[in-house]
Amino acid sequence: MSESHVARSHAPKLGAAVVTVTALVGVLVSLGVSVAVVAGIAQVARSAAEQLTATEVGPVDHATVNESMEILTGKMDGHPGWPRYTHTSWTVREGQTVVLRITSYDDGTAPLTGAQTMYDRVQGTLGGTETVDGKPVSSLPNADVAHTFTVVGLGLNLGIPAAPTGGSVTVVARFVARRPGTFVWQCYAPCGSGPNSMGGAMSTMGWMEGTVRVLP
Numbered sequence: 779m780s781e782s783h784v785a786r787s788h789a790p791k792l793g794a795a796v797v798t799v800t801a802l803v804g805v806l807v808s809l810g811v812s813v814a815v816v817a818g819i820a821q822v823a824r825s826a827a828e829q830l831t832a833t834e835v836g837p838v839d840h841a842t843v844n845e846s847m848e849i850l851t852g853k854m855d856g857h858p859g860w861p862r863y864t865h866t867s868w869t870v871r872e873g874q875t876v877v878l879r880i881t882s883y884d885d886g887t888a889p890l891t892g893a894q895t896m897y898d899r900v901q902g903t904l905g906g907t908e909t910v911d912g913k914p915v916s917s918l919p920n921a922d923v924a925h926t927f928t929v930v931g932l933g934l935n936l937g938i939p940a941a942p943t944g945g946s947v948t949v950v951a952r953f954v955a956r957r958p959g960t961f962v963w964q965c966y967a968p969c970g971s972g973p974n975s976m977g978g979a980m981s982t983m984g985w986m987e988g989t990v991r992v993l994p
């Protein structure tokens with residue numbers, strides 16, 4: 779059962795509570811209880827209702843949340859030939875604007891091949907762009923691609939270019955998680971080992987794949 783369903787199913791109860799308080803206030807006033815005391819009771823009832831709402835429905839979304847990932851080289855993570863994303867699993871709320879910052883230290887390229895060349899285009903972000911070291915782009919030259927951050931279930935695709943040797947490159951993108959669920963993200967650039975460079979890090983959870991959880 780989704781949380782929004784929980785919230786909805788509690789709404790009538792909350793409404794009933796407010797009606798009850800209003801009725802009670804009317805009775806107390808007619809009994810001659812001071813207006814100040816009645817106002818106090820109403821205030822307590824209201825803040826209890828607000829607390830209930832805050833606990834059960836959760837914070838109102840449309841807020842902006844920040845998520846930061848890094849891409850380490852195989853040398854940096856102790857597994858030569860195995861580049862790795864950090865912070866591979868994270869959770870946001872449906873409707874939140876996510877500012878995703880990916881800093882890569884990997885200077886190797888892994889140009890996309892075949893049908894996967896479509897992943898050199900930025901997709902699913904606000905404005906259809908990402909920034910690369912502050913410069914907005916809507917796609918990357920395929921030869922520059924080192925990794926992608928691709929969440930098929932959310933229609934999101936970011937390209938990560940190779941970093942300058944000994945330095946880093948930072949990609950920032952904004953997107954709204956519009957569907958609740960748990961979505962696997964993957965890198966689609968052939969940055970792994972073995973046949974077609976699709977083994978090793980490319981096929982290992984916590985290296986070039988992970989999950990994005992979107993709470994309803």
Ligand SMILES: [Cu+2]
Pocket residue numbers: 861924925926965966967968969970986
């Ligand atoms: Cu990769």
